[in-house]
Amino acid sequence: VCPGDTSVLAGVYGPAEAKISKELPDRAALEVLLRPKVGLPGVLERSREQLLRQTCEAVVLGVLHPRTAVSLVLQVLSDAGSLLSCCLNAACMALLDAGLPLTALFCGVTCTLQPDGAILLDPTARQEQEARATLTFAIASTGRKVLMSTTKGSCSVEEMQHCLATAQRAADTIFQFYRDSVSRRYSK
Amino acid sequence: QVWQIRLDMHLLNHDGNITDAASIAGIVALCHFRRPDVSVQGEEVTVYTPEERDPVPLSIHHMPICVSFAFFHQGTYLLVDPTEREERVMHGLLVIAMNKHEEICTIQTSGVVMLLPDQILRCSKITAVKVAEITELIQKALENDQKARKEGGKFGFAESIPNQRITAFKMESAAVDTNDVEQQAGEIIAKADPPSEVFTNPVLHTPGTAQIGEGVESSWGDLEESEKEEAAEEEGESEAAAFECEKVKTEDTSTLRETNGDEPIVLSDSEEEEVVILKPQELPRKTR
Numbered sequence: 090v091c092p093g094d095t096s097v098l099a100g101v102y103g104p105a106e107a108k109i110s111k112e113l114p115d116r117a118a119l120e121v122l123l124r125p126k127v128g129l130p131g132v133l134e135r136s137r138e139q140l141l142r143q144t145c146e147a148v149v150l151g152v153l154h155p156r157t158a159v160s161l162v163l164q165v166l167s168d169a170g171s172l173l174s175c176c177l178n179a180a181c182m183a184l185l186d187a188g189l190p191l192t193a194l195f196c197g198v199t200c201t202l203q204p205d206g207a208i209l210l211d212p213t214a215r216q217e218q219e220a221r222a223t224l225t226f227a228i229a230s231t232g233r234k235v236l237m238s239t240t241k242g243s244c245s246v247e248e249m250q251h252c253l254a255t256a257q258r259a260a261d262t263i264f265q266f267y268r269d270s271v272s273r274r275y276s277k
Numbered sequence: 278q279v280w281q282i283r284l285d286m287h288l289l290n291h292d293g294n295i296t297d298a299a300s301i302a303g304i305v306a307l308c309h310f311r312r313p314d315v316s317v318q319g320e321e322v323t324v325y326t327p328e329e330r331d332p333v334p335l336s337i338h339h340m341p342i343c344v345s346f347a348f349f350h351q352g353t354y355l356l357v358d359p360t361e362r363e364e365r366v367m368h369g370l371l372v373i374a375m376n377k378h379e380e381i382c383t384i385q386t387s388g389v390v391m392l393l394p395d396q397i398l399r400c401s402k403i404t405a406v407k408v409a410e411i412t413e414l415i416q417k418a419l420e421n422d423q424k425a426r427k428e429g430g431k432f433g434f435a436e437s438i439p440n441q442r443i444t445a446f447k448m449e450s451a452a453v454d455t456n457d458v459e460q461q462a463g464e465i466i467a468k469a470d471p472p473s474e475v476f477t478n479p480v481l482h483t484p485g486t487a488q489i490g491e492g493v494e495s496s497w498g499d500l501e502e503s504e505k506e507e508a509a510e511e512e513g514e515s516e517a518a519a520f521e522c523e524k525v526k527t528e529d530t531s532t533l534r535e536t537n538g539d540e541p542i543v544l545s546d547s548e549e550e551e552v553v554i555l556k557p558q559e560l561p562r563k564t565r
Contacts (some may be wrong), residue, residue, distance in 0.1 A: 123285065126285075126287075127283075127285055128283075128285065164287055164289065166287075166289075225405060
């Protein structure tokens with residue numbers, strides 16, 4: 090059975106006026122909302138929101154817009170594996186499309202270590218389940234630096250470095266996709 | 278024991294008339310849904326997993342579809358299926374829910390417009406025509422989906438997004454060049470410092486609960502700290518404890534106590550101004 094692909098809808102609102110309780114005096118306050126496909130947002134969504142928030146805070150130039158709020162809303166439309174990296178990519182493209190000032194672009198890559206030692210990029214849900222470890226990295230466009238990494242399962246340091254290097258390679262393809270999409274969107 | 282059905286609707290784009298869209302989405306979702314098969318023998322209830330037995334559809338008796346009408350100027354002008362702009366300036370709204378057997382399921386008016394009976398009758402005739410078309414579309418879509426699933430083609434939300442539109446982009450899975458990856462990774466590992474501590478594997482008590490290292494019996498009210506096994510018990514936090522003390526919330530797992538007894542312990546967020554380390558090694562208690 091071939092299920093649908095993972096899709097996430099992302100929307101960025103801001104910089105808009107922030108609530109007094111939430112505003113920061115020197116930078117923009119970034120808030121991320123992740124809505125799952127079924128049910129109400131739970132603890133898993135909250136932890137993912139924080140991961141996304143930390144990643145975005147690293148790239149968004151919040152100091153240019155103090156005392157404002159930037160809202161990033163993500164809606165999961167379908168989940169067929171590699172959800173977190175899909176959210177990261179959607180978030181970056183949304184920030185890009187909204188025209189927010191960014192220091193770098195970022196992309197999300199998921200890597201799994203299969204029991205036989207093989208490394209799989211962008212796994213399907215089944216591959217994720219069978220994997221020994223699933224690692225997700227957020228990789229910046231400048232110098233392919235790592236912005237965020239999260240691991241589920243256990244792996245050795247060498248394996249992690251191996252996955253990271255592979256993910257950095259994959260990031261090239263993703264950034265090329267960003268470029269193509271943006272040029273297509275604005276070519277008209 | 279009964280089944281509970283939950284219908285979650287996500288509004289992706291609001292360009293008017295969400296009532297109609299939501300009613301169509303809802304009824305199609307319910308028609309499309311498959312629930313696990315159940316067999317009841319007297320008091321015994323067996324629920325089969327989707328692998329054991331194919332899930333069965335819900336029993337849908339009929340499909341009510343909403344159609345909305347916007348009125349302007351006391352019913353002089355009538356618009357079917359208003360867009361967002363039209364909705365904002367309309368004077369009155371009439372919603373009729375009907376099924377393909379031309380039975381009215383719901384009828385609701387709102388706004389400042391007073392409607393005549395023949396206007397409502399006219400609207401219901403329009404509704405009948407619309408509902409017939411929409412029901413046919415729904416049936417066709419459900420059949421296509423069923424066919425695609427049987428034949429093993431691709432189905433689902435991502436497939437239904439049209440590829441040609443400017444705002445939709447698809448990229449087929451691309452191969453990634455990983456020739457030098459091994460070498461690159463090897464270089465990084467060689468340059469990096471080896472990990473300073475080896476952590477014991479977590480012990481799984483029950484699914485969802487794990488323990489790293491062994492707990493230490495709390496010595497509240499205990500003046501002497503028995504110098505116990507320090508190196509044998511590590512937690513992942515022990516390194517962090519030396520640098521980022523604010524992360525460590527000492528509830529019961531006294532992670533602070535596990536650092537080597539001999540080194541001076543830096544408690545950066547200790548509330549005391551002067552940290553006096555008594556002999557034998559009594560750690561100042563955090564007043565949290």
